[in-house]
Amino acid sequence: MQHALKLEINCKTPRYADAMINTLSPDPILKPDEASINYEVVGETLVINIEGQSIRSLRVTANGLLDTVQEALECISSLDS
Amino acid sequence: MVDLDKYLPERGYYLALGLEGSANKLGVGIIKHNKGERSDENRAEVLCNIRDTYNAPPGEGFLPRDVAKHHRNKVVRMVLEALKIANVTYKDLDCICFTQGPGMGAPLQATVIAARMLSQLHGIPLVGVNHCVGHIEMGREITGADNPVVLYVSGGNTQIIAYSHQRYRIFGETLDIAVGNCLDRFARVLKISNDPAPGYNIEQLAKKGTKYAPLPYAVKGMDISMTGILAQVEQLAKDKQRKTQYSMEDLCFSLQETLFAMLVEITERAMAHVQSNQVLIVGGVGSNLRLQEMMSKMAAERGGSIYATDERFCIDNGIMIAQAGLLAYRVGITTDIKDSVCSQRFRTDDVYVKWRD
Structure with missing residues (x-):
């Protein structure tokens, strides 16, 4: 794929980073021939590598993913007490 | 006769939280089952059943992306409110039930994210529920049919x-x-x-x-x-x-x-x-x-x-998901997180109804 974006999200603890990857990774990407997402946990950081055939597919994939990431982070901050 | 108490917790009753978000309603419900077969004397107890609806402007239908945004914005607040109303804590819950389909893809996914997070943060099993089966089981429970x-x-x-x-x-x-x-x-x-x-x-x-x-x-x-x-x-x-x-x-x-x-x-x-x-x-x-x-x-x-x-139980709601999910949980059905992907097409007859004879 021609275009790539790397996101590094500090989840504060390795446990939260694991919860994030387990929450985000099961859902398949809608157009796998146009874009791909790879997740990795490094310590307390969730590393997301997004690749796209075009800038547009990269942007659309990243936009959708960031909405989901935001929701998952809100769950961590509000539902873990 | 199906044994519904093979996985009975020590306290002698079950509690489940249900999340429904397959269309424009986001519902959160918490249900309690006492041990034993369902009968007129042993009915499920609805501890909480709250719902928030996304309404499109007149003359327009609702779009999946707008509905998903609605669900993402509301789900955390509604879960907290439901726990407060039901007066239960996370550790009281036996399972987190969520709508796995059928429905609109984006709203389903917005809802399952919260279910997966809740499950992991508190070590509570997930149970994926067919939306149609949820309606049927809640209807049977409420009416006694x-x-x-x-x-x-x-x-x-x-x-x-x-x-x-x-x-x-x-x-x-x-x-x-x-x-x-x-x-x-x-x-x-x-x-x-x-x-x-x-x-x-x-x-x-x-x-x-x-x-x-x-x-x-x-x-x-x-x-x-x-x-x-x-x-x-x-x-x-x-x-x-x-x-x-x-x-x-x-x-x-x-x-x-x-x-x-x-x-x-x-x-x-x-x-x-x-x-x-x-x-x-x-x-x-x-x-x-x-x-x-x-x-x-x-x-x-x-x-x-x-x-x-x-309308509390007819219109999409979280308690019906909790009801069907808890019946499944009581016979040992849970959903691994990697198998919790939602499907827009999930036929009613795809579900093996292990909890009935």
């Missing part, structure tokens, strides 16, 4: 269902659009408000209708078709000359009468086939009083009766 023919009518589904050999089997269904979708789309043509629901507003207008406009009647064996009827009634609504012949109220009345007559016909045929005299109506359209009245007359002529619930 034992083994009815089920008419499932909503914005996304229209099915006639009967239970046999641990499956809810589909005897008949729509060949194109769902009955609720047909009513909603006609409401858009008339630019009727979507608040509280377009179907409800059509029902109120239909009460004032007096003149029946002939519409196509499309029963095909055990199945029905509604797009032709919708096209015809839309044409009548747009036709200026005929506008004077049929009022908006008349058209709402005619549409309801035609659609509901078709539903009554196939329901009656299913009842004859499975030799049942009980009908359980579930789904959002099931709260339509005219449909209940027509179905009731048919059932009475067969020496039977109908079972229906009010």
Whole structure:
């Protein structure tokens, strides 16, 4: 794929980073021939590598993913007490 | 007899939280089951059943991305509110139940994210629930109907269902659009408000209708078709000359009468086939009083009766997901997080109903 974006999200603890990857990774990407997402946990950081055939597919994939990431982070901050 | 207490917690009862988000309603419910078989003396207890609806502007339908945004914005607050209302904590919950399909992809996914997070943060098993089975199990629980023919009518589904050999089997269904979708789309043509629901507003207008406009009647064996009827009634609504012949109220009345007559016909045929005299109506359209009245007359002529619930349980809600999920949990069914992917197409008869004989 021609275009790539790397996101590094500090989840504060390795446990939260694991919860994030387990929450985000099961859902398949809608157009796998146009874009791909790879997740990795490094310590307390969730590393997301997004690749796209075009800038547009990269942007659309990243936009959708960031909405989901935001929701998952809100769950961590509000539902873990 | 199925053993429903093989996984009974030490405290002697079960608690489940259900998350529903397959369409424009986000629902969170918390249910309690005491140990033992369900009976009139041992009913499920609804500890909380809250819902928040995304309404599109008049004349418009709701779009998946807008609904998903609504669910993402509300889900955390609603879970916290539900726990507060039910007066329970995370550690009290035996399972987190979520709608796994069928429904709209983006809203389903927005809801399952919260379910997965809750499950992991607190070490609570997940249970994926078929939305249609959720409606059926909640309807059975609330009404006490034992083994009815089920008419499932909503914005996304229209099915006639009967239970046999641990499956809810589909005897008949729509060949194109769902009955609720047909009513909603006609409401858009008339630019009727979507608040509280377009179907409800059509029902109120239909009460004032007096003149029946002939519409196509499309029963095909055990199945029905509604797009032709919708096209015809839309044409009548747009036709200026005929506008004077049929009022908006008349058209709402005619549409309801035609659609509901078709539903009554196939329901009656299913009842004859499975030799049942009980009908359980579930789904959002099931709260339509005219449909209940027509179905009731048919059932009475067969020496039977109908079972229906009010809008708390008919319209999509979280408690029905908790109910069906908890029944599954009690016989050992849980969903691994990697298998928790939602599906827009999840047939009612795909579910193995292990909790019934």
